[in-house]
Amino acid sequence: MHKIGFVGCGNMGRAMLSGVLSAGLCEPGDVVVSARTQKTLDAVHAEFGVDVASSNAEAAKAEMVILAVKPQMYESVIAEVAPTLSSEAIVVSIAPGKTLSWLSEKTGAKKIVRLMPNTPAAIGCGMTSVAYGDGLDEADQARVMAFVQSFGEGEVLSEHLFDAATAVAGCSPAYVYMFIEAMADAGVAEGLPRASAYRMAAAAVAGSARMVLETGQHPAALKDAVCSPAGTTIEGLRVLEEKGMRSAVIEGLLATVEKAKRL
Ligand SMILES: NC(=O)c1ccc[n+]([C@@H]2O[C@H](COP(=O)([O-])OP(=O)(O)OC[C@H]3O[C@@H](n4cnc5c(N)ncnc54)[C@H](OP(=O)(O)O)[C@@H]3O)[C@@H](O)[C@H]2O)c1
Incomplete structure (x- = not known):
């Protein structure tokens, strides 16, 4: 028997x-x-x-089955896999919006x-939120956490916080990439070579994130x-505040949460 089965293997499954x-x-x-197409x-x-x-x-005969299809595909894919799930299989959902109780009802697992x-x-370097269903004993939970920690960090959360976690860690890499791209575009506008601009912007983001994590400040x-009095940084910060950067980020993430709630 395979240890892990991926049902669907796109961007997230592959990662x-x-x-x-x-x-x-x-x-x-x-x-x-398994996947939809032979090409994949x-x-x-x-x-x-x-x-x-x-x-x-x-694929669903494995000991741990990862449902790595889009939320809209969950119901039909679960109908296909439910009959072959082993009674001891750990079924892993990575979809926003699909609750443990919904999953339990649909999979029978x-x-x-x-x-x-x-x-x-x-x-x-993943950041993965984890909500265990009632049927997992300590050994099962340890297996799931070992799986999660093999590709980064895991944080056990109460299920009602999952929509927030979806925004703050699941989707946020897209927004960070957008920020990196925008910073690099500014550099290119001022003459930096494109490749240097991406590398410098990404390294600045990675270093700043590590400062938050490692200094605890x-x-x-x-x-x-970073903002010296009468310096360059505070001038940029003033304009970013004027353009609503902070509010744009908050409202963008809250829109993500609302969408997750509707799935
Ligand atoms: N992308 C992220 O950053 C991210 C983050 C957190 C959670 N998630 C969640 O992860 C899940 C997958 O997202 P994704 O971004 O990886 O999507 P994706 O790139 O579109 O991949 C979806 C995969 O599902 C396969 N698939 C589609 N219909 C299928 C079917 N009927 N039977 C079997 N496989 C099927 C596709 O096969 P083909 O390749 O052959 O079309 C593809 O491999 C979603 O629930 C998403 O919300 C994603």
């Missing part, structure tokens, strides 16, 4: 798969993948050397967990330390 294999949590032969199956097999399944039901990962999982204190 998790890449992290799991790089960390050595299991061998490629321990993983089986061929590409995933060529890149990772994992087994490919001829159907979703076949005893052991269900919700994860909200993000794509930096691909390089072992409040983000506002770290910001104040």
Whole structure:
């Protein structure tokens, strides 16, 4: 029996798969993948050397089954896989909006967990929220956490906070990439070569994030330390506030939360 089955293997499935294999949590032969198209199956097999399944039901015979399709596909895909799930299988949902109780009703599975990962999982830098269903014992929870930590950090949350976690960690990499792109565009406008601009902007974001995580200082204190009196940074900050950057970020994330609630 395969240890892990991915039902669907697009952007998020591949990111998790890449992290799991790089960390050595299991061998490629321990993983089986299904997808909608043969093209994806061929590409995933060529890149990772994992087994490919001829159907979703076949991938769902694994010990841990990751439902890595879009939320809109969940109901039909679950109808396909539910009959072949083993009674001891751990069913993992990574979709926003699909609650543990909904998943339990649709899959009939005893052991269900919700994860909200993000794509930096691909390089072992994921941030994944975890909500365990009632059917998981301590050993099951440890297995899930080992899986999650193979591609980054895990944070156990009460399920009612999952929509917030979806915005703050699941979707936010897209907004951070947008910020990096915008900063680089400004650099290019002032003559920086494009490649240098992306590298410099990304390194500044990565370094700033590590400062927050590693110093434990409040983000506002770290910001104040960059803003010299009558200096250049405070001028930029003044304009960013005027343009509503802070509010734009908050409202953007709250729109994400609202969408997650409607799924
Ligand atoms: N992307 C993120 O950053 C992110 C973050 C957190 C959570 N998520 C969640 O992760 C899940 C997957 O998102 P994604 O971004 O990876 O989507 P995606 O890139 O569109 O990948 C979806 C995968 O599902 C497969 N698929 C579609 N219909 C299928 C079917 N009927 N049977 C089997 N496989 C099917 C697709 O196969 P083909 O490739 O053959 O079309 C593809 O491999 C979603 O629930 C999403 O909300 C995503």
